[in-house]
Amino acid sequence: MSNVNELDExxxxxxxxxxxxxxxxxxxxxxxxxxxALFGSGLGLDSLDAVEIYVMLQRNFGIEIxxxxxxxxxxxxxxxxxxxxxxxxxx
Amino acid sequence: xxxxxxxxxxxxxxxxxxxxxxxxxxxxRTTESYEKLNVxxxxxxxxxxxxxxxxxxxxxxxxxxxxxxxVENHETEEFNLRETGVILTTAFGPHNTTFGFLDELxxxxxxxVSPIKFSHSVHNAAASYIAQIFNIKGPVTTVAQYKFPVxxxxxxxxxxxENKLCENVLVCSVEExxxxxxxxxxxxxxxxxxxxxxxxxxxxxxxxxxxxxxVSFLLTSAKIKSSCCRISQCGFNSCDFLSTDxxxxxxxxxxxxxxxxxxxxxxxxxxxxxSPVYGSIMTGTAFDIGIxxxxxNNYCGYNDYIVNQAASSCLQPKKITCVKSDCCNDFAAVSLxxx
Numbered sequence: 436m437s438n439v440n441e442l443d444e445x446x447x448x449x450x451x452x453x454x455x456x457x458x459x460x461x462x463x464x465x466x467x468x469x470x471x472a473l474f475g476s477g478l479g480l481d482s483l484d485a486v487e488i489y490v491m492l493q494r495n496f497g498i499e500i501x502x503x504x505x506x507x508x509x510x511x512x513x514x515x516x517x518x519x520x521x522x523x524x525x526x
Numbered sequence: 527x528x529x530x531x532x533x534x535x536x537x538x539x540x541x542x543x544x545x546x547x548x549x550x551x552x553x554x555r556t557t558e559s560y561e562k563l564n565v566x567x568x569x570x571x572x573x574x575x576x577x578x579x580x581x582x583x584x585x586x587x588x589x590x591x592x593x594x595x596x597v598e599n600h601e602t603e604e605f606n607l608r609e610t611g612v613i614l615t616t617a618f619g620p621h622n623t624t625f626g627f628l629d630e631l632x633x634x635x636x637x638x639v640s641p642i643k644f645s646h647s648v649h650n651a652a653a654s655y656i657a658q659i660f661n662i663k664g665p666v667t668t669v670a671q672y673k674f675p676v677x678x679x680x681x682x683x684x685x686x687x688e689n690k691l692c693e694n695v696l697v698c699s700v701e702e703x704x705x706x707x708x709x710x711x712x713x714x715x716x717x718x719x720x721x722x723x724x725x726x727x728x729x730x731x732x733x734x735x736x737x738x739x740x741v742s743f744l745l746t747s748a749k750i751k752s753s754c755c756r757i758s759q760c761g762f763n764s765c766d767f768l769s770t771d772x773x774x775x776x777x778x779x780x781x782x783x784x785x786x787x788x789x790x791x792x793x794x795x796x797x798x799x800x801s802p803v804y805g806s807i808m809t810g811t812a813f814d815i816g817i818x819x820x821x822x823n824n825y826c827g828y829n830d831y832i833v834n835q836a837a838s839s840c841l842q843p844k845k846i847t848c849v850k851s852d853c854c855n856d857f858a859a860v861s862l863x864x865x
Binding site: 456457458460483487493494 | 634
């Protein structure tokens with residue numbers, strides 16, 4: 436599978452996982468734009484959601500983000516998250 | 527002390543609100559007519575409230591929606607929600623979330639469990655949501671017990687009102703159906719295999735039809751515009767409850783021993799059983815009280831639900847006593863009267 440296809444699939448998978456993990460009942464996964472900000476003015480997630488995303492990444496991809504100062508950039512959008520997961524995933 | 531029921535909200539397998547319960551009672555709709563014995567939360571959804579509890583579990587959502595109905599007129603009514611206390615009552619609590627959290631702990635290890643699931647696994651979470659969403663500043667607590675949880679909650683509410691801890695009390699009873707609940711019921715007695723609830727059946731041990739739902743009452747110490755009846759008595763194992771026009775017995779297959787109900791049905795006063803409408807629920811007394819309110823206010827009748835054939839009829843009762851017995855044949859009772 437090419438890197439581009441893998442990234443596309445990861446984006447879709449992450450959208451589904453986020454909608455499920457955060458109980459975003461009124462949002463369909465495909466309504467989340469790849470470059471939309473997940474926190475603040477974008478999707479409107481907050482710090483509690485960040486903790487759930489952190490747990491979701493650990494469970495599904497074996498990723499542990501140890502440097503929390505990086506998290507702001509990694510968690511910015513689905514796109515940034517997918518790129519990080521593609522590079523660091525352990526499963 | 528007399529308390530007034532000044533707000534009523536409920537949801538169960540029959541639907542949401544008093545109109546759907548009245549319809550279920552009038553149509554004699556029973557547990558066996560439902561595909562699932564769960565509350566349809568999508569149909570019960572209140573957008574204004576649900577936006578404030580995205581992370582909440584089913585247990586909390588049922589509780590909050592029923593409270594929302596009970597206080598729907600609070601902006602125009604004369605009671606002050608800020609001066610209101612909250613007593614949430616349950617037997618099993620949010621056990622689906624609690625055991626879901628424990629399952630995650632086993633499956634993913636302590637580092638990878640959902641912190642949100644953990645925070646919702648405590649019994650007091652639903653009461654906290656109610657206080658936060660409705661901006662309630664009075665005392666807030668959860669009464670979690672198997673033995674007469676609803677009557678204990680109402681007794682506590684009376685104590686709060688007598689001691690002027692608050693002006694009003696919201697009593698919210700909620701019970702959630704789930705695998706653990708079903709297994710617990712099945713170990714102690716039997717679950718009906720056709721969802722038919724035969725509450726008064728002295729020839730064999732009772733069979734339960736576990737269901738779920740929530741009922742909320744706004745109790746006020748003074749009569750206000752929205753008051754619909756008064757609670758004249760509530761307590762345990764007392765003969766004071768013999769003076770009534772009609773009984774509603776909480777027989778629901780839990781417990782299997784029906785000695786108390788056998789005794790009460792030998793009474794010439796009509797004894798009705800409504801559990802086939804809402805299912806076997808440990809907090810079922812709350813549904814019986816809700817139905818008693820509807821009967822006292824002439825929204826529905828009860829003749830089709832009388833279980834003692836020798837009973838003398840009473841066309842429009844002025845006083846109804848809801849009674850529930852446990853496996854020790856202790857009983858709890860709440861008497862309601864018209865205004």
